[in-house]
Amino acid sequence: MNFNTKVIHGGQHHESATGSVNVPVFLTSTFAQKSPGVHSGYEYSRAANPTRQALEDSLASIENGARGLAFGSGLAAIDCVLKLLNPGDEVVAVDDLYGGTYRMFTRLFEKYQLKFTFVNFDDASKIADVITDKTKLIWIETPTNPLMKLVDIKAVVEVAKGKNILVAVDNTFATPYLQRPIDLGADIVMHSATKYLGGHSDVIAGALIAKDAELGEKLHFIQFASGGILGPHDSYLVLRGIKTLALRVQRHSENGMKVAQYLETHPAVAQVIYPGLKSHPQYELAKTQMKDFGGMVSFTFKSGKKEDAVKFLEKVKVFTLAESLGGVESLANHPALMTHASIPAEKRAELGITDDLVRLSVGIEDAEDLIADLERAFS
Numbered sequence: 001m002n003f004n005t006k007v008i009h010g011g012q013h014h015e016s017a018t019g020s021v022n023v024p025v026f027l028t029s030t031f032a033q034k035s036p037g038v039h040s041g042y043e044y045s046r047a048a049n050p051t052r053q054a055l056e057d058s059l060a061s062i063e064n065g066a067r068g069l070a071f072g073s074g075l076a077a078i079d080c081v082l083k084l085l086n087p088g089d090e091v092v093a094v095d096d097l098y099g100g101t102y103r104m105f106t107r108l109f110e111k112y113q114l115k116f117t118f119v120n121f122d123d124a125s126k127i128a129d130v131i132t133d134k135t136k137l138i139w140i141e142t143p144t145n146p147l148m149k150l151v152d153i154k155a156v157v158e159v160a161k162g163k164n165i166l167v168a169v170d171n172t173f174a175t176p177y178l179q180r181p182i183d184l185g186a187d188i189v190m191h192s193a194t195k196y197l198g199g200h201s202d203v204i205a206g207a208l209i210a211k212d213a214e215l216g217e218k219l220h221f222i223q224f225a226s227g228g229i230l231g232p233h234d235s236y237l238v239l240r241g242i243k244t245l246a247l248r249v250q251r252h253s254e255n256g257m258k259v260a261q262y263l264e265t266h267p268a269v270a271q272v273i274y275p276g277l278k279s280h281p282q283y284e285l286a287k288t289q290m291k292d293f294g295g296m297v298s299f300t301f302k303s304g305k306k307e308d309a310v311k312f313l314e315k316v317k318v319f320t321l322a323e324s325l326g327g328v329e330s331l332a333n334h335p336a337l338m339t340h341a342s343i344p345a346e347k348r349a350e351l352g353i354t355d356d357l358v359r360l361s362v363g364i365e366d367a368e369d370l371i372a373d374l375e376r377a378f379s
Contacts, residue, residue, distance in 0.1 A: 010061025067216025074192030076228035077206030087113035157185030195326030252295030325361035
């Protein structure tokens with residue numbers, strides 16, 4: 001199947017009892033057995049639920065993986081990956097991380113004797129320099145949140161080759177419509193399914209997709225044993241969102257480009273960070289690794305003042321000032337005060353997350369209305 005067909009039909013089957021085209025929401029905790037240990041494939045909904053199974057099969061299909069798993073949040077999915085590791089293991093992670101991921105790494109898992117090294121992944125050789133015989137996981141975001149840095153997934157996979165190191169990619173910003181890390185050699189793909197996969201700002205969910213069945217089974221055991229599963233109704237909402245993923249992300253990308261081009265010409269703007277602009281330092285990699293460039297745009301003010309960013313964000317009307325991203329509606333965010341506030345100020349400064357940085361999640365509204373809203377907010 002091609003991708004636009006996969007989002008609707010990939011891994012999906014009509015419900016066997018009634019022929020229902022859409023998978024029902026199986027609101028049940030447990031399942032009747034014919035005899036002790038003899039059942040239809042479902043025993044207890046923490047282990048498996050038909051609605052969640054349909055979503056997990058769809059996830060595997062659209063990312064070209066062997067096994068999909070659905071969690072109660074993106075962070076629950078990341079938590080599952082880290083539980084593959086043992087005390088003393090080391091993780092090499094991209095330095096520009098989502099604040100919640102950085103918080104989990106440094107404030108939760110470091111105390112269980114996992115070591116995290118944060119590196120600028122612009123050059124794969126920098127990763128090779130910090131890998132040791134204890135390195136067991138490389139964690140990638142691409143594009144990163146909120147500075148829209150790109151990581152060459154193939155190059156990182158090549159560095160990890162033959163070293164018994166897993167490569168995991170947070171593919172939330174790109175979505176499988178624009179980028180499929182498993183095809184580029186990654187072992188695990190993670191999504192905050194709250195974002196583009198769900199697509200309507202009405203669910204909190206996470207996803208993992210494993211490259212091979214053996215790894216998928218290990219992750220499933222941790223999911224089952226730890227219990228961070230996604231409920232059946234939320235599973236249904238994400239599955240419904242996936243059916244329109246290709247249409248939505250194409251529109252997000254079209255609008256994202258228009259907004260980025262507008263911002264690049266505005267006299268109050270110092271820098272626009274968008275992979276689809278030729279001014280982006282990794283524009284050529286973006287063209288190679290991604291189908292299109294998505295709906296996430298960040299920018300800074302020429303004044304460099306936090307007050308100008310705050311004033312701008314207080315004045316937007318079509319854009320909503322809120323955390324999160326990837327919904328059909330456009331959102332605006334101040335990373336230093338909102339999504340990345342958990343990262344220490346000195347670390348933010350080191351990365352380039354300045355106090356005048358604004359991150360936009362460009363929705364699927366008419367681009368003309370979005371640009372008019374931005375113009376009013378600048379005035």
